[in-house]
Each structure stands twice: as C-alpha cells, then as structure tokens.
Amino acid sequence: MNSLTNPVPLLQDLIRIDTTNPPGDEIACVEYLIDRFAHRDDLDIKVLGPSRDRANLIVRFPGRGVAPPLLLHGHSDVVPVTGQDWRHPPFEARLVDGEVWGRGSVDMKGGLAMMVSSLARLHEAGQRPAGDVVLAVVADEEHGSIAGARWLTREHPELFSGIRYAVGEEGGAGIELGGQRFHPIVVAEKRACWFRVTLRGPGGHASRLAPPQTPMRQLGHLLTALSGVRLPRHLGPAAHRMLTELAGHLPDPLAGRLRSLRDDDSDAPPVGLPEDQALQIDSLLRNTVNPTVVRAGDKINVVPGEITVDLDGRILPGDHTRDEFVSELRALIGPEPPLELLVEGFAVDQSRIPEPEFGGFYETLADITRKADADAAPLPMMSPASTDAGFFAQLGIRCYGWLPMKVPAGSPYRTLLHRADERIPVEALEFGTQCMTALLRDYR
Structure with missing residues (x-):
C-alpha cells in the first residue's frame, strides 16, 4: 500500500x-x-x-x-x-x-x-x-x-x-x-444562481409553415439576448484590490490599462490583455449569465410545443442580491417568460x-x-x-x-x-x- x-x-x-x-x-x-x-x-x-x-x-x-x-x-x-x-x-x-x-x-x-x-x-x-x-x-x-x-x-x-x-x-x-x-x-467568490426558463407555444407538424410564436422562435430571441452579454458593472473591494496589486507588479502600458479598468466608469471592455485574462477580469466586475442547457424535441418532423433552457447565473459577493440580478436579466429578456430558481448557492435566505x-x-x-x-x-x-x-x-x-x-x-x-x-x-x-x-x- x-x-x-x-x-x-x-x-x-x-x-x-x-x-x-x-x-x-x-x-x-x-x-x-x-x-x-x-x-x-x-x-x-x-x-x-x-x-x-x-x-x-x-x-x-x-x-x-x-x-x-x-x-x-x-x-x-x-x-x-x-x-x-x-x-x-x-x-x-x-x-x-x-x-x-x-x-x-x-x-x-x-x-x-x-x-x-x-x-x-x-x-x-x-x-x-x-x-x-x-x-x-x-x-x-x-x-x-x-x-x-x-x-x-x-x-x-x-x-x-x-x-x-x-x-x-x-x-x-x-x-x-x-x-x-x-x-x-x-x-x-461569486455565488451560483441557476434558473430554468420554460418556453411554451404552438407546435405541430414540421412540414408546414410554423406560427410566429413557436418555442423555437422564442428560444432564438432568448439566446440572442443572453449570449455573450455584459451585465452592469459593479466594482467591489476584492476586485479593486486585485486590480491594484496586478498593476503594482506589472510594467506600463499594461499596468496603466489595469488601473484604467479599475478607475474608469465608462465600463468599456478590457483592452490590451490576452483574451482569457480579459474575460476573467471582466467577469469579476459584474454579475454574469450564460445559457448552458437546452431541452427541446426529439423528432425531426415535429415542431416542439415546449422548450426549457437552463441559465447559469453568478452573483457578485457583498450586498448584491438575487432580486438585483433578476432585474438585470429582465432588462434584457423582458417580463416573460417566468424564471424558475433551481439553485442559489449559500444564500437561499438572502444572507451574504x-x-x-x-x-x-x-x-x-x-x-x-x-x-x-x-x-x-x-x-x-x-x-x-x-x-x-x-x-x-x-x-x-x-x-x-x-x-x-x-x-x-x-x-x-x-x-x-x-x-x-x-x-x-x-x-x-x-x-x-x-x-x-x-x-x-x-x-x-
């Protein structure tokens, strides 16, 4: 052994x-x-x-x-x-x-x-x-x-x-x-806030023209609204210190770009950084959401009458709440469809x-x-x-x-x-x- x-x-x-x-x-x-x-x-x-x-x-x-x-x-x-x-x-x-x-x-x-x-x-x-x-x-x-x-x-x-x-x-x-x-x-760290969206509408035989409000059409609008989206910026103390220390150890012009990212209220995407690092840092300045799982029909000749989409949301630490996060999502997708909460990591009682x-x-x-x-x-x-x-x-x-x-x-x-x-x-x-x-x- x-x-x-x-x-x-x-x-x-x-x-x-x-x-x-x-x-x-x-x-x-x-x-x-x-x-x-x-x-x-x-x-x-x-x-x-x-x-x-x-x-x-x-x-x-x-x-x-x-x-x-x-x-x-x-x-x-x-x-x-x-x-x-x-x-x-x-x-x-x-x-x-x-x-x-x-x-x-x-x-x-x-x-x-x-x-x-x-x-x-x-x-x-x-x-x-x-x-x-x-x-x-x-x-x-x-x-x-x-x-x-x-x-x-x-x-x-x-x-x-x-x-x-x-x-x-x-x-x-x-x-x-x-x-x-x-x-x-x-x-x-952020906390998970996972939702499921259920899209319902007319289905039917796929050989015919589909009506305008099929779940597939709703799915297209939803994915377009949420894919690659940047929600509003919120700079917290942990991200602030991280950017400060990164800038303190790096030469210009990279250090200057990080200080600008820390101090600039314009919320422009990070520039001058490798893509992986730019996306990582940008994710620390805002809540995030990504569509990850789509469940639809299993027959090629049937327009499905119901589709579900799972959303992986992540909420910033500190005073940021689920209600705030939902408001940011609603600003993109509108008042419908309903959002079914699947998991909220370590904050089901809105504790922080x-x-x-x-x-x-x-x-x-x-x-x-x-x-x-x-x-x-x-x-x-x-x-x-x-x-x-x-x-x-x-x-x-x-x-x-x-x-x-x-x-x-x-x-x-x-x-x-x-x-x-x-x-x-x-x-x-x-x-x-x-x-x-x-x-x-x-x-x-």
Whole structure:
C-alpha cells in the first residue's frame, strides 16, 4: 500500500474511484480514505450525509493547541466526461510525461491529495499541526452542494465550532501576465444562481409553415439576448484590490490599462490583455449569465410545443442580491417568460458572504507562497465561480481558496477544469503539498 505522504499515487487512486455527479456515489471515496486512516487511533472520524451514497467525511486531526482549529475542505465528486474526447481514459489516472491524467486531477482530487499528504507528512515526522485540523471531504459540490456542504452546515454546524479560518479550492495554478507569475489566493467568490426558463407555444407538424410564436422562435430571441452579454458593472473591494496589486507588479502600458479598468466608469471592455485574462477580469466586475442547457424535441418532423433552457447565473459577493440580478436579466429578456430558481448557492435566505479579510492568516498564505516561489507574487483574487466556501463562511469562518501549484509558463492547466484531458504535473502536486505542510505546521 502506498504511503499517504506521496500525493501522486494517492491522487491516482482517487481518480480511479468514479464519483461522477450525478449520481455522485461519494461513499466509495469516503470508504477508501477511512481505510487509509485506519492505522491511526488519534483521529475523530465521522461519516454523515442525507443518504448512505451521498456521504461526507469529517476527520479531526489533533494539533499542538497553539492556534485555533483550521478547516480544510474539498469535494470528492467530479463532473461528467460525456461527449468529451480524451487522449487518455479519464478514470485510469495514467502517469504520462510527468503528469497525472484524469477527471478530477485538478478539480479537485489533486487538492484533496495535497491536503491528506501534508497531514500525513507531519504525522510521519512526529509533528502535529499548530491547531486541530478538520478535514471535510464533502459530496455534491458540482451539483449545488445540496448533499454536501449545504447539508453539513445546516444540519451539523457544531462540527465546525471554534474554527476561524478555512482553506479550500480555487487559487491554485499560477497566472502569468506580462511576464510576471502570480499565485492567486481567493478571498471572495461569486455565488451560483441557476434558473430554468420554460418556453411554451404552438407546435405541430414540421412540414408546414410554423406560427410566429413557436418555442423555437422564442428560444432564438432568448439566446440572442443572453449570449455573450455584459451585465452592469459593479466594482467591489476584492476586485479593486486585485486590480491594484496586478498593476503594482506589472510594467506600463499594461499596468496603466489595469488601473484604467479599475478607475474608469465608462465600463468599456478590457483592452490590451490576452483574451482569457480579459474575460476573467471582466467577469469579476459584474454579475454574469450564460445559457448552458437546452431541452427541446426529439423528432425531426415535429415542431416542439415546449422548450426549457437552463441559465447559469453568478452573483457578485457583498450586498448584491438575487432580486438585483433578476432585474438585470429582465432588462434584457423582458417580463416573460417566468424564471424558475433551481439553485442559489449559500444564500437561499438572502444572507451574504462577508467582505474579504486581509489579516494575519492571509499574510501567512502569501508569505508561504513567496518563500516557495521567489519569482512569483501572491495575488488576492476574486473567483468568478463558486465553491463550498460560501456555506462555511455563513458560520463565521473566513475562507480562502489556496491550493498552490507551480506550473510552467503558458501551461493549460487552469483552463482544463471540466474539460477533456484534465491533468496535473507531478511537480505541481509536490509544490502544493510542501506549501500546505508549511501552513499546517506554522499557521496562527
């Protein structure tokens, strides 16, 4: 049996446990980890969930008592590979040219491997973390967290009592801009707000001219209104600081463009930046929406009388509400059709995630990153995506996305989440495990 101190074989084992969500079946991953922890009698291990198959694992590792408890949270489920063309099978976890290939290698079984290996390294060295560490391996993050962090924080908040800080996904692989490498530390994130639109109208035989208000025609108007749209600009404190620090580390004219993006009220799209970075930054200045799933007819000779469209919306942190977001959508699509709310991440009661905190714990994360990679700069970042951090933040825990990975310049790893050929370099896994070990040993 491979040692838990090596994140590579651990990650390979985790990838080979197929936890595609839906359906999830995260219990297999939970049982695997429990078996690997069986040699330790100092751990408090709990398995909880709304059903046996949708299991969450909570393990408390004893610390030295010189720091408050720390939460490490990561999800065990992964997104489907349906319709994707992989060069290597997505659940075989092959090691090819120094990279571990497979679904979840980055999102986020690689992060789980870093967390578990860092805890194992301290134990093997006869050391304990600064404070108790609560490892939460949660289910269902990729499908709304209903069986995972949402359920845990609602049904068992006592498991997280006394925890001040948490580290989870996002952050991670470095960003390179203008020749400067950055290591993101996520201090704020958007929350998911998913809707379903149902379009109804006359259907019929497709051999005839269709009436003007068919669902297909309505669909065309809806997709035209929402595809590639830029909703109104809202510059929050996390995005403001991110742009400020980016500009401070970059030369002109790039630095000047970032300062203009921060200060210019004209809301012009970013210019002079690579497309990926321009779209990423622009997404942090506004709520966003994308049509993602269309369900229509299944017969070529039938005009469907009903079509549904799923919309992936993301709401900015802070005081921004669902009602504000809906108003922005209605300004584009009009008062009809109805919007059916599917999921609102960690804000079903309109509560809000706290504004980012840049105190001692953040500086600890930044300092570890600087020491591990002297040529890079830590970067406070807001994520356009949403993770389980928002649920834990509702318990008063300050959450950070920090799974540092040192990757080659121009590498594709950040862009491969949820896509074919997801993979992670062995060196990046080792880099992240070393950083995580330093954090657990020395945080305050």
